[in-house]
Amino acid sequence: MPHDTALAELASFLGDRLARSKPEREAHGRSETWFPETPPDAVAYPETSAEVSRIISTCARLGCPVTAWGTGTSLEGHALAVRGGVSLDMSRxxxxxxxxxxxxxxxxxxxxxxxxxxxxxxxxxxxxxxxxxxxxxxxxxxxxxxxxxxxxxxxxxxxxxxxxxxxxxxxxxxxxxxxxxxxxxxxxxxxxxxxxxxxxxxxxxxxxxxxxQPEAISAAVCAFDDFEAAVRTVIATIQMGIPMARIEFVDETGATVFNAANGTDLPEKPHLMVEFHGSELSAAEDAKRFGEIVAEMGGAHFDWATTTEDRNRLWKMRHGAYPACLAFRPGSMGLVTDICVPISRLAEAVRETRADIAESGLTGPIIGHVGDGNFHSVLLIERDNAAELKAAKALAHRMAERALRLGGTITGEHGVGMGKKDLMEMEHGAAWEVMARIKRALDPDGILNPGKVVEVSQ
Amino acid sequence: MPHDTALAELASFLGDRLARSKPEREAHGRSETWFPETPPDAVAYPETSAEVSRIISTCARLGCPVTAWGTGTSLEGHALAVRGGVSLDMSRxxxxxxxxxxxxxxxxxxxxxxxxxxxxxxxxxxxxxxxxxxxxxxxxxxxxxxxxxxxxxxxxxxxxxxxxxxxxxxxxxxxxxxxxxxxxxxxxxxxxxxxxxxxxxxxxxxxxxxxxQPEAISAAVCAFDDFEAAVRTVIATIQMGIPMARIEFVDETGATVFNAANGTDLPEKPHLMVEFHGSELSAAEDAKRFGEIVAEMGGAHFDWATTTEDRNRLWKMRHGAYPACLAFRPGSMGLVTDICVPISRLAEAVRETRADIAESGLTGPIIGHVGDGNFHSVLLIERDNAAELKAAKALAHRMAERALRLGGTITGEHGVGMGKKDLMEMEHGAAWEVMARIKRALDPDGILNPGKVVEVSQ
CATH class of the missing domain: 3.30.465.10 (Uridine Diphospho-n-acetylenolpyruvylglucosamine Reductase; domain 3)
Incomplete structure (x- = not known):
């Protein structure tokens, strides 16, 4: 087995906190999305910084890769030990x-x-x-x-x-x-x-x-006849300087998915979900001014979530978007990709992405943190359907190209991981090589999460 | 003359935008504070990025240091070419x-x-x-x-x-x-x-x-009988979540200096200068709530700057603090130092620093961006008075030690430059060597502003 010497030495001080069983390794070889299972050679459960230090020293000396593991909820396969070695589970x-x-x-x-x-x-x-x-x-x-x-x-x-x-x-x-x-x-x-x-x-x-914690919170969900009106509402709100605590966009497909998962009856239209934080006075004023913009842009079905329970329901629905999407197409897995663009190009980015998804034949709601110019496509792929996976990857690639063409970035928040390393040079050009130089300066032997973020020849 | 080959090559494409005259060199060898004059060998005035690139390539090839120059207003001698070479004046x-x-x-x-x-x-x-x-x-x-x-x-x-x-x-x-x-x-x-x-x-x-630009602005200056009440006011305002756009502390000496320079009649007490930005409604509400805290803490002489002119006068006075200090002691130069601490330790940091200044016999107002836990001492030193300079340096060193003891940083905003490099290891420990590794990775020949921030053996 690879890295046997290193693993034996780790076991000598970690005892049963170095797990080598198949189920443990497999649990640390899976991600939330489409990436193939890549189990590490072992899983270490450190309990102190000193122990982490000893693990890393040992692995560095014996050339064994170390890849940290948090809760495994990343969407781009960051925590997968693609070159084997130890998964460093930080849960203790x-x-x-x-x-x-x-x-x-x-x-x-x-x-x-x-x-x-x-x-x-x-x-x-x-x-x-x-x-x-x-x-x-x-x-x-x-x-x-x-x-x-x-x-x-x-x-x-x-x-x-x-x-x-x-x-x-x-x-x-x-x-x-x-x-x-x-x-x-x-x-x-x-x-x-x-x-x-x-x-x-x-x-x-x-x-x-x-x-x-905000003294007062006001939240609302409102529907628009077309997504461009929703995006224009976001831009106007930002430009008026109204401080939004949250502003989320959900397209028609997203509304349909939410209704199916939550038994709600949102109109099958683009929506904005918003929240304002402040004093009683300022949160009410912000909500009022936002309401005026929505009315001006032709928004409707404006529901204020006035109680804590209503608000919790609203954000629970939003946070449950990914499982709701997977349930919407039973037996599917997700290719979840995000891009982020300057706010002035957001409507264009969403419009082109919608058309691209429609043409691909895939099901893929668009949901996003539009106040930042950031949105996600959740592309639902039948398991083991290579053609669909290929189509989804191509679509994600085009989204990244689109983001760069519009002055944005290939990922606003999901990160590089396994999914976007091939796009890094396209975004950063020569600056990507500067990242590699920093990697070599800090990790000359390529021990830490090798194969991710940068390309170093070793 | 050192670097003659490099300078000749630079002159070949920069023409008279490579200046080697004594006055030009001297103007780029001075700082705003006490650092000894260190003229560069020449001053280059690039006009495009491509020209900057050509200058750097040339200098790298021929081992000639390059130190960028903006307006020369830094307080820690950042832009001084301490190892000679070219001062890269970006003003064009x-x-x-x-x-x-x-x-x-x-x-x-x-x-x-x-x-x-x-x-x-x-x-x-x-x-x-x-x-x-x-x-x-x-x-x-x-x-x-x-x-x-x-x-x-x-x-x-x-x-x-x-x-x-x-x-x-x-x-x-x-x-x-x-x-x-x-x-x-x-x-x-x-x-x-x-x-x-x-x-x-x-x-x-x-x-x-x-x-x-804020729709509405309200600004005020208020006096306190003791500085601790002023600091407690800042902490309470932060904890109430009242969004301050500015909150500046000025001690008794600072008030005296301001009066002398501006013909004002501030009481010779510690002051806070504040500003709130928002809608008409929220700026007024913030100001009102702040006023309540001030009253509770025993603040007085509360003057609202209601007109734009009043506000401009207020902030012009604040921004003119450094020349006002120098004018307060004719023939002096300044050793201006800043530290930044967690807000809970601010009163302690100011108290100890005041006592330290008093004991040193130096004149040194304390002025600061206290909402960030950041404050400055402007230590006024007679020119060519080695004993005063030594005392000021020792005081600045103790301020830095104090900042670290209280969980803060040796500089909140003035930077490292020439003045604080010797303190970097005290703040960062082994992390300072990580900075040096990054420096070596990006500038292996030590061409760029050598002698600053990190220690690299070359």
Missing amino acids: MNRVLAIRAEDMQAIVQPGLTREALNSDLRATGLMFSVDPGADASLGGMAATRASGTTSVRYGTMRDNVMGLEVVLADGRVIRTGSGARKSSAGYDLTGLFVGSEGTLGIITELTLKLHG | MNRVLAIRAEDMQAIVQPGLTREALNSDLRATGLMFSVDPGADASLGGMAATRASGTTSVRYGTMRDNVMGLEVVLADGRVIRTGSGARKSSAGYDLTGLFVGSEGTLGIITELTLKLHG
Whole structure:
């Protein structure tokens, strides 16, 4: 078996926290989407940073790849150990280490999930804002630079990670950032590790920015006769400077999928789902001004979710979009792809993508965080249908090309993983080689999540 | 003369845009503060990215250092060519290339200053928010990760630079970022170059985030009997979630300095200067709630700046703090240092620093962007008084140690430059060596602003 020496040495100090059974390996070889199963050679369950450091040192010395694993909810196969070696499952490092309410910060371990953190925060009046839908691990969210429904107001992981503890490829442990809200003290290493997908170091601790729980929340869902009116509403709202906490677009197919999964009766039309946070006065004012824009753009069926229960139902429906899509076509798997464009090109990007999906014959709702210019297609593929998979991949490729043509990016929030590495040179040109130089400088032996993000010859 | 071959080759294509006269060299060898004059061997004035690329290629081939120069307003000697070579004066690359109002973005050249950009933006209803006081160049502001009075609301350069064109140490030109508001497509190179102080590449174009000009503004200045009450007011305002656009602290000495320079009659007490941005309704509500907190904390002399003229006078006074300090002690020069701490430790940091300044016998107002936990001491030193300079340096060193002890950073916004390199290891430990590895990977021959930020053996 490959890497036997390394695995034996790891077992010597991890004991039964180094799992080599088939079911464990298979569970860490699967992703949420279409990628083929690629089980690692073993799964390690560290409990401390020192243990992570020892694992990495051992693996570095013996040439065994290490790929970190959070909750496995990534959509681009980031956590799959495509070159074998060890899957580093961080789920036992899931503690809240400190909540510094006065500084609006939390210090957490990477295996903690965002919902668990928010549950701990409930009584403090604070919240952690980044919300990718899935109850992902915070380490994984940082590693993939996750964002989600509330990023239009509170930012992505780039904006909400203040500092990190990271184990480097040689086993050394460093700290980046500080408890201060800003710094000019040298290169932004925190920002470099956030979004590096476990290829430059393993995150073992995070200092996160918290926000006050809003005093008042108003949320609504409204329908439009055509998607362009919905997009124009978003642009006008941004330009009026109305601070949206969430603004989500759902197309006709999405509305149909939601009705099927939730027993709702949304009109089968494009929708916007919005939320405003503020004082009683300002949230009401924002909602009123937004309502005026919607009316002007011809929106209708405007339903305010006034109670907490109504609001929870609304966002639960939105967060359940992916399983709802899979259930809509039984026996399917998803190829979920996202792009992000400047807001002025959003209507064009959605229009062309809709036409492209229609022509492909695939079922694929468009759902997105349109306040950021970011949207997803959930392409539903029959399992083992090579022709459909091929068509979906081609469609995703065209979406990425479209994003670049319109001045955007091949992925707003899902990351590179296995799905988008082949598109990186198209987006970055010579800058992609600069990324590879950084990878070689920090991980010269290519131990950390090899085969992802950059191309290095080794 | 050193680098004669390189300079001759540069002159062959730059003509009289390569200046070697003593006055030109001396003008690019001075900083705003106490650093000794270090003239470069020549000053180059490129007009295009291609020219920057050709200059860098030439210098790289012939081992001649290149240090970029914006407006020379940095406070830590960033732009001084401490190892000689060429000062790359970006002032001729000062055009606005595009204003994309719908996307709230501007594409600019690095030599453009922030006030020139805002003047161009006036009619669009948009503004560029980052405001370090000086009318600095936008390239310099990005390179030093500048921030300022409005960062508490709108963020620093880290948050407001969306993308860059950068000339690398080998002359290659790359682009980072995109026109999309977010991306997960690989390492955050934009974030890496922002704050790298010209040591990793030369910025030749920036895509900047713009914000809507606020519909309504309310500003005020108020006095407190003791600085702790002022700091408690800031903390309470943050925790109430009242969105401040600016919140500046000025101590008793600062008030005295302002009165002397501006003919005002501020009480000689600690002050807060604040500003709220929003709709008519929300700005008024924020101001009212802030007023309640001030009253509760025992603040007084609460003056609202209701007219635009009053507001301009207020912020002009604040922005003129540094020349006002120098004028306060004729014949002095400044050692200006800044630290940034978690807001919960701000009172402690200010208290200890005040005591330290008092004990040193130096005159040194404390002024700061306290909403970020960031404050400055302007230590006034008699020219050629070695004892005072030594005392000021020791005081600045103790401030940096204090910042780290309190969980903060040695510089919130002034950067490393010449003044803080010796403190970098104290803040970053092994992470400082990671910065050096990145420097070596991107600039193996140490051509770009050598001697700054990191320590590389060459």
